[in-house]
Amino acid sequence: MKANGNISRRQFVSMSAVAGLGLALAGCGSTGGSSSTSDSGSGSSASGKVYYLNFKPEVDSQWQALAKEYTKETGVKVSVVTAASDTYEEKLQSEMSKSSAPTLFQVNGPIGLKSWKDYCADLTGTDILGELTNDNLALKDGDKVLGIDYVEEDYGIIYNKDLLTKAGYKESDITSFDTLKKVADDIQARKDELGVKGAFTSAGMDSSSNWRYTTHLANMPIYYEFVKDDEEETGTDAIKGTYLDNYKQIFDLYITDSTTDGSQLASKTGDDANNEFVNGEAVFYQNGSWAWSDISKKLGEDKVGMLPIYIGVDGEEKQGLCSGGENYWCVNSQASEEDQKATLDFLKWVVTSDTGTKTLSTDMGFNCPFKSAKEPDNPFSKIAKQMVSDGKTSVNWDFVWIPSEQWKSDLSNALTKYAAGTDKWDAVKTAFVDGWKTESEANAE
């Protein structure tokens, strides 16, 4: 253990352990010091092993199967552990403290990288980096490459084709916020006649759902402001909230033309919204390509489509879906040499072998930015690609610059109150603009 402080940790621990034991049991304290540290090498076999801490619960079983397959082929042991939804950071922190720490983990972008920099091996010159189709998808720190984006995802407003047709509209009718509002208001007004509960699914503010508004929807005003101020590469410490009125417009639409009364949104979950959508109780549902595995249980590929999230910005007819990644693979630099090598070999196999690429594209439905990746089995990824080839501009995922989880939870709080009518929009503005500044300062080194 390389403790840099004045007192080494081992000294401190054994000293206080002895002191503590002395209180409990005079003179019997010499057993304390030796057992407290267990961070020696993991005693691995010569071939090394892989431990992947997976972020995505929805594809846990697929990863387990893939790991088994690899062990069968090569004899290298691969264990995959998945953190429960919304607890990845907690899990990663505790797993990293163990002697057999994850050899492969993920961070969610530049802000996440800040905490884990010291644990990320430089991937420059590795095979996996060579497989990447686009250099921009590597997460860099100076000239070191510390993370590799492995899945491109898209989100927007998912809609039910049958219901939209039944209401007398088609996708091409909706090309801007105004037209979206017109259609949604009309559907809401005729909801009984159409047999739906509302135009939009409930904008649930439970933690299983609120990220759709505090992260994904919030990305819209962040993106447009960053583009305007040319901050997409750097992020900012002080956001201005130039497009907050647009954010209000779209959020108002979500909570007014909704299946659910605003005061009830606080307890609505992600499952609630998904169920409303697949059961045909709502026409529109803001979510992304990852939702396909849940939707496909009830609705076929020809029944759904995805629209860009229009918020009423000039020239938005050219806007495409929100496409990007917040899933970067990092190799633990503190793991033993053999384990790091085994991990890199495993990654290479996953993105190049037939079994690996097939699992990624078909079973997980991932759109992977690797040279040998197969076409994903996911209608939303296809729509996103189609839109790009039609000349539309994808919206980048600039929410990766959001300063902290605290910012999101404060914003969620303000939005929940606004939706319930107990507070004004000003509170959302404060959480968005002032909160960004305070959180950036709080996290500054």
Added chain:
Amino acid sequence: MVKSLRKWWPLFLLPTALSFAFGFVIPFAEGLYLSFCRFISISNPKFVGVSNYVAALSDPQFSHAFWLTALFTVVITVLINVIALAIALCFTRKGLRGSNSFRTVFFMPNLIGGIVLGYIWQILINGVLTNVGQQLLALNTAAGFWGLVILMLWQQIGYMMIIYIAGLQSIPSDYLEAAKVDGATAWQTLWKVKIPNLMPTITICLFLTITNGFKLFDQNLALTGGAPDHSTELLALNIYNTFYARAGAKWMGIGQAKAVIFCILVICISMIQLKATQSKEVQQ
């Protein structure tokens, strides 16, 4: 015998002392060291001195959480013990039919884990709030606080009741008969005979309820999650949120410092309480 015991007592203490060392002293010492460090995983901390404590003590949310926890603890300690003792008195009266099955029923909530209870009560309370046209838990500080109180009462009364029943049953019956012969009323018997003899039991029950109140975490996390705006966030949850709500090495140490302060607080308060009630205990 006594002589050899004097010689060999460390051997007999060894199992307990070892488990106490491994289960408490060493982790606590390590935790204490970490509270002076900056770290992201506990395998390579950097020593930074007392800055974590400065940050922890100057955090307004931490002091809010402290006062809320203190209030919460007072409320539940009083309510749980009064109600549990009242129920225990009912169930130790002779001739009450079915008192055994009632005891089981009252005890059962204790067998359910805190997180599960929290979510069940969240659904129940939100249901009630919807029906009476009030804001849901996520927006309602008062409902959140009293919801937590109700939840804790529901969960803890049965447990304390069992301890009180055991205490009441161990009061020698000749005391009670003597009181009866002397013509004491039921009220006088309670205050002059039963409660003084119950003091050891009361000490235990107060200790349990006070520490349970201070350490409450699962139920708080599941029922309100601190919403709205951290206003129903108790100390343990505040520490948890300090750890995990912001990314970065800085927050781990601050959370750790808060945890150390918290631990010392709980120890002090329980010590004071133990001393205070023990002095009132009578020898039978």
